[in-house]
Amino acid sequence: MASVEIAEMRNAHEVLAEFSYDPVELQRGYTNRTLRFDISKNSIEEQAVTQQMKDLWIGGKGFDLWLMLQEISSQTKWDSPENPICMSSGPLGGTTSFPGSGKTLVTSISPLTQSIMDSNVGGYFGPYLKFSGYDALTIVGKATEDIIICIDSVKHKITIEKAPKESLDSHKIAEELTEMYADDEMDKRNISVVSAGQASEHIRMGVLNFSFWDWRRGEARLKQAGRGGIGTVFRNKKIKALVIKNKEYLQPWSITENKVTQLTTENICCQGGKSDRELVKEIVEKWKADPDYVIEMMQDVQEKERFISKDAVQEISLITGVPESQLYHIATFYKAFSLKPRGELNIQVCIGTACHVKGAAKVLDSFERELAIKQGETTKDERFSLEAIACLGTCSIAPVVKIGDEIVGNVMSKDVPKLIKKALKQLETKKEKGDKNA
Template identity: 40%
Template sequence: MKTLRQIEYKPAKVVGGYTDRILRVDLGTQEITIQELPPDFKDKYVGGRGYALKLIWDGTTRETHYDSPENILVMASGPLGNEPAFPGTSKFIVGTISPMTDTFIDSNIGGHFGPLLKLAGFDALAVSGISKENVVILIDGDAQTISIAAAPAYDRETDEGALSFGQRLLKDVNGGEYSDSLAAVTAGQGACNARFGIINSLFFDIRRKRIRSKQAGRGGTGTVMRHKGLRGIVARSSLSKVNGNNAIDKEGVRQAGSRLKAVISKCDPQQLGMSIWGTTGLSEYMDKFHIFPINNYQYGQSPESSKLFANVFLDKYFSKKIPDGCYYGCNLACAKGAENVELTRGPRAGRAVDIDGPEYETVGAVSSMGIFDPHFVMEYSWYCDEYGIDAISTGVTISFFMECLQRGFLSADDVGYELTFGNIQAADRLLHEIASGKGFGKIVGQGVARGKKWVAEKYAARNGTSEDAAMAELNKFGMEVKGLEFSMYITKESLAQQGGYGLALKGPQHDEAWLIFIDQVHKELPTLEHKANALKWFPLIRTWFNATGLCKLPWIDVRNPEAAKTSEPAKNLPTLAYYVAYLNATTGSNKKLEDILDDSERLYILQKLINLRHGKGTRASDQIPLRAMGPAYFNEYEARAEYYDEWLQQQLGDNKAPASPEQRHKLLMEKRFEAYQQLCDIVYEKKGFTSEGIPKRETVEKFCLMDEQARQLLSESGV
């Protein structure tokens, strides 16, 4: 590789989880700088998501779009990332202005890149500018150099996707051998052609003896990366990962970690069994409770779903005896994978590949297309990762267009072929067209929000109706909010999860508030007040996980038996106490849970201000499609009529429901709409927002965020 620019540096030592340094790379000018942070920066902005938010708030404007040179691609872990003594410390955040939502997006990702970036001396990497040619960045803590290099020649070989390129790159920079001292992030060709490009995080798994990958899937971070001309980034450090954070109280870290590990070992096999099944174990639960997306979320259950249950993947594909953590020390070990799976479709048909996953979300994306073929799930998973496109947005957008054909908004002539639910050939063809930017894939690669506009225009011109009328209909079943496609949970029967998706600052991704399990399955949020409280509390604690570099699954997916003795078992507070202890032992702080929630709320409000700046911060942006509130069409109502009739009767009290099923359906949807608006009102109040969903001045001041930009923004918003 030809080096274009290189600097030498002395890696900062990690102390108490931080290096107090950010690496800044401007790809337009090829300038590489090291920014020393004032000691109080971390106190206010904590880490991962916080650093990304602050850099975007200060360094971009409302005119900044995903493809603007000044847009910043931030990668940062946080003070608690990188500690094998504690489970789930591999996570880092990718934050930027999104091509999907046109506002701040962050996507969390596992693997070794975050830990190695920190060991190489940086709390965060911030990339701005646009390179004229494809480049890679090499952060070499061992050689003490940081380089921008021309992307190697194999970048241009058509066969090299995000995974293949990353595998070759990792060998290339290490004398032809893999090592767990190196990790890479890459973006693929699909990210150049679709707005929902992902970033792959590649690392060497010493147990499987191969490169494995995890993904920052949501919101088009890979599209930003490729637009910058950035093909890959490698981080290297041979420093020991054990006690890599140089914790202030090492024994405290060890104790907190071993307590959490003990709970996981004891409870996970009896609960969700993530260590056995991976996240595919969720398919069966979701199907049982009518939450599994079928045919673009029309139905939550299917007689065919069992073909996609975890036992199928475990028996046929997963290596059963290998614990599959995405970082050292995670005994929840949910990152399942398979070797030598033969591809039967697409341009690589006939090739045997190693596949990481599938995750539950990928399974749900395929069932949403009405497809129940496990081998197609495996292939779809691999192709999405290799092309570098989001398996969720890809599946949801294809499903949306399938429904456009079902309901007569489009015909096969518009697509070029019969794009019907359950049609594997059509879905497979479209997947490759999206990645290559060809045929109908050019339209689908723009996502649901832009797809709706395209269909509305076409439909209105053809039928002599208004675009607004067509759009109103498409808004019922186009499964997006703020421009981001829903992740794979049907919310029709969970008001709390409707809020979890609608009010999520980044758009409907469950990592801000995954309440469906505690609301719909465990029935732990029985009243509107419970649901609203959960919509305040859970996003804050989840923000903290994203700020500190931690995986949430050991907390949220393994219920500590001691939680049953508390007044709010869903919060799993006994386990959270281990996390608080881990934080204090690492950083030397003396925080309580309330302090942590305050730290998170500051970041939450800052993210809300960025949304406001980019036109996505008001009540209008929190509205969800009718289908997310209930059965948008009569066929959906009919499939669960008993449940819906009972719910309607509860709302009506002593008044009688209409005799006609059509009238009941209509009234039901009116009541569902009212319930969602009522929920928004209460949640806004609890969060310190106006009824329009805008933070009040005192809320912004409380968290010391009232700078000139915030003051002007609130004035313009009439607050």
């Protein structure tokens, strides 16, 4: 995107409210405060989280419901200014050792059901909100013109700004605001943009799109809080976007206290072979040995060596100072990482609901038979690994299989031998090319 256009958009902003805050330490998963925006009055305030709130409502959906109850009455409709949009992360939010801890829980009165509806979404927003110093936020009121709300945890500043020039469409505004608020290319991963898109102005089932920066694709990608039409409420309040910028990683729970890790780490880390320490060093240096980028370093190692070895973990830990136990938490949490060497080509068979209904089990059976391995295993010649995964995001062409980088749709079990033959050919061509270039 042209920097002139971004500069023009930024220059057109008019600050309507500004709020500075002090950073806080996380205490057992809580920051002990929430944020409340009233965009009719352009006010921003902090509210305390009480012990009773933590005991009875815990966090996530519970906190959202408690916050909703402070704002609504029996008369509140979905399009009433006092209908809040609440967003929260739970006390485990941002702890990579627990599945689902990256989620943001969103609630509002739904335009579809006229009752309180919750929706949850992945991405970085929830953990970023917590690391910025807040357990949850509430937005009430209605703006008169299009606004954005920006939480900048680097400057510890929160603003409500008029934003007349940014696009309404989510895929565009996510790119525009990521570009606007990032200091450089590497900083883009520290931005998350929530938006609802133009269609939400005309339908009752508008979704909220939460962006995260995919540095491999070099683009902002979107995850959806899709239930209940909360995107429609967002646009009804004339909010164009909610932006968060965060560079901190505050460990909500001390990993070294986790006894399960201590018991299992030694066993899980010994399954792989050796790795090229020089290569790992090069990768770590590419990311300036910045502990914030250990996931990216591990993604590079996984791509080059097809697994995360004990050597690689030791090397990354040594240079960046991130404890090995934390790296193992990451390696065992994300499916993209493997602690055993994977085959040259990874075959993923989707067994998600849509694919399951259309016969994915038979397709997986065929792959297991043809390759003579079970899912989760690698062939003896290390050419293929086979994995069953939940959803590849292309349900309309179910059943779906991903071979290397290629998505193949409408796969029947009788197609499997042909697909394997084709994949073998690909591997041979790749090898020939490699030999020629060598």
